[in-house]
Amino acid sequence: MNPILMEDLLGYRFLSGITVSPFENRAVFTVAVQDARSNGYKKNLWQVDPFTGKTEKLTSHGKAGAFLFEKAGTLLCQKPGKKLGTTDYEYLEMDTGKTEPAFTLPWAVNKLEKLCGDLYLVNADIDTNYPEDMTEEERKAEEDYIKVGELPFWDNGVGYVSGHRDTLFLYNKKTGEKKRITGEKFALGNTAVSADGKKVWYTGAEYTQMKLDKSGLYELDALTGKVKELLPQDKMRIGQIKCAGGELYVAASFCDKMGGTEKNDWYILKGGKLEKILDNDYTIGCNITTDCRYGRSSSMAEYQGKLLYLSTVEKTCFPKLLGPDGTMEVLFPFDGAVDGVAVCGDTVLFTAMKKGKLQELWCWKDDKIRQLTRLNTHALSGKYVGEPEYCGFVNSQGTRIDGWIIKPFGYDENKSYPALLSMHGGPCVAWGELFVHEMQMLAGQGYFVFFCNPRGSDGRGAKFADIKNKYGTVDFEDFMEFTDHVLECCPQIDKNRLGVLGGSYGGYMTNWIIGNTTRFAAAVSQRSFCNPISDFGNSCIGYTFDAKEFAATPWNGLDRMWDHAPLKYAPYVKTPTLFIHSLEDYNCPLSQGFEMFAALKYHGVTSEMVLFKGENHELSRSGKPLHRQRRLKEILRWFETYLKK
Numbered sequence: 001m002n003p004i005l006m007e008d009l010l011g012y013r014f015l016s017g018i019t020v021s022p023f024e025n026r027a028v029f030t031v032a033v034q035d036a037r038s039n040g041y042k043k044n045l046w047q048v049d050p051f052t053g054k055t056e057k058l059t060s061h062g063k064a065g066a067f068l069f070e071k072a073g074t075l076l077c078q079k080p081g082k083k084l085g086t087t088d089y090e091y092l093e094m095d096t097g098k099t100e101p102a103f104t105l106p107w108a109v110n111k112l113e114k115l116c117g118d119l120y121l122v123n124a125d126i127d128t129n130y131p132e133d134m135t136e137e138e139r140k141a142e143e144d145y146i147k148v149g150e151l152p153f154w155d156n157g158v159g160y161v162s163g164h165r166d167t168l169f170l171y172n173k174k175t176g177e178k179k180r181i182t183g184e185k186f187a188l189g190n191t192a193v194s195a196d197g198k199k200v201w202y203t204g205a206e207y208t209q210m211k212l213d214k215s216g217l218y219e220l221d222a223l224t225g226k227v228k229e230l231l232p233q234d235k236m237r238i239g240q241i242k243c244a245g246g247e248l249y250v251a252a253s254f255c256d257k258m259g260g261t262e263k264n265d266w267y268i269l270k271g272g273k274l275e276k277i278l279d280n281d282y283t284i285g286c287n288i289t290t291d292c293r294y295g296r297s298s299s300m301a302e303y304q305g306k307l308l309y310l311s312t313v314e315k316t317c318f319p320k321l322l323g324p325d326g327t328m329e330v331l332f333p334f335d336g337a338v339d340g341v342a343v344c345g346d347t348v349l350f351t352a353m354k355k356g357k358l359q360e361l362w363c364w365k366d367d368k369i370r371q372l373t374r375l376n377t378h379a380l381s382g383k384y385v386g387e388p389e390y391c392g393f394v395n396s397q398g399t400r401i402d403g404w405i406i407k408p409f410g411y412d413e414n415k416s417y418p419a420l421l422s423m424h425g426g427p428c429v430a431w432g433e434l435f436v437h438e439m440q441m442l443a444g445q446g447y448f449v450f451f452c453n454p455r456g457s458d459g460r461g462a463k464f465a466d467i468k469n470k471y472g473t474v475d476f477e478d479f480m481e482f483t484d485h486v487l488e489c490c491p492q493i494d495k496n497r498l499g500v501l502g503g504s505y506g507g508y509m510t511n512w513i514i515g516n517t518t519r520f521a522a523a524v525s526q527r528s529f530c531n532p533i534s535d536f537g538n539s540c541i542g543y544t545f546d547a548k549e550f551a552a553t554p555w556n557g558l559d560r561m562w563d564h565a566p567l568k569y570a571p572y573v574k575t576p577t578l579f580i581h582s583l584e585d586y587n588c589p590l591s592q593g594f595e596m597f598a599a600l601k602y603h604g605v606t607s608e609m610v611l612f613k614g615e616n617h618e619l620s621r622s623g624k625p626l627h628r629q630r631r632l633k634e635i636l637r638w639f640e641t642y643l644k645k
Contacts, residue, residue, distance in 0.1 A: 003444025016295025245305035297340025403452030423502030454478035515569025
């Protein structure tokens, strides 16, 4: 057996977007792989027969984009437009591989959905800062100037978004007619289409100063273009919507009990109004985190006239089945995490990761689960994959905290080892027992890796996830008690060679920990924030996240925000700390990393900062391949310096 290395990332295949044809027994999904030569990702389409399980590669050019089924045997595929601000489409014959041009849309399209006849539903990004009839030359002349007049003014992975709106259009392929549905200041949310393609439901809200998290619900008649308001935009937070069995299912909440940490309940549309059918206390979709996914997948589908949806529960994510009467059942359990689903007849296709494995395509039928692909078998062949061993405990408050350890490569119980506490982001996400390349690479280099889901994590309900105005308190207690528990369970760990690392919320907690204890000999703080006061006006989510999570703003709770700011405790830091930040991270802006770094330097603490150009908050999960490896190299360098002397 050989240890997993940082460059092994290049051999992993990432599966996403499983989609079933409405015309025949075929399904298509996307497979992405990292490419060191181009420092990017090559994406190709694959097809699978849902019944035989036979899979076949459809494209080899590595540039596959969004797609939909146009008719039996034919895909409609999206390509970047030849002109700025446009999107091209082409037909792909699945049996021959032949392509031919389809049409061009004069917008930057986010999503295209097929309706009835020759109609399509278009979700496109429109920049309302400038007239839509500007020429390409005029647009290029404006590239050096950015108008900012709204919150948020930028968004992670997108850039400056002030004045930009996701806008809904109807497009008639036969006549070329393009009809705008939503207004100039309306920000589109989610969409759902009826089985016959004649009705569309969508969510969203209009704003001119500041975007909030509540949405309206609207019904569109695709044939007439007429819109009916079903729910005003200031009543509820609306998440996913989906048509199943002739019903519209809506995940929504009034947020009147626990605020932003409240989970969305399930409603159906009855007589033009929403009727609650199920109180829900779990995240809809997969929220078990890993660094081995890439691409988007659907978390909902229709199965036998009911709604199939993914649900994050404790360390796993699996499908549940919901009927219009509110009856809910687990469709099938899964020891791992399902991250995308599609249905073909009585067969459920899904992409998922099992314990110690990378993504594959699976199917469920007749109460049996079958693996359809083995695209990643080669990637881990002959490699040491450390098993996450359960190491949970009951904390001093009587609450169960789930946690795990991964033993180092070549583990010998008679030897002593350094160990690393790894903390997830969020905070409302969760670790499970999934394969995490970063952890396996560190274990391969001789480290114990230990990790847990403290209070504030997902999978245990809204009450467990609620740490509003408690950041750095109950979560800090859980991390420290977990560390004590791990040291007691694993005497092979050298308590003088402990390291701590995390990103986003995990970066916040790294900053907090080094200011409140000296038990760690080294730290790596990634894409972190350290000061809710300054973060409030700089982060793309600061004006909502900080106000809710710290129950304060700089004008009504300055002292409270400062008490929960790791920056306040910088004078007490002794731990050598490496900061890793991306220049285009707008979730946790670069200024947050600089503030903590400068504070440590000012107080004489050994620290460095490594910055990544052209990257954002998603560096560790979807960053450029060579950048992802360099990040791991820097982490390893830091811990080798301070934990293996």
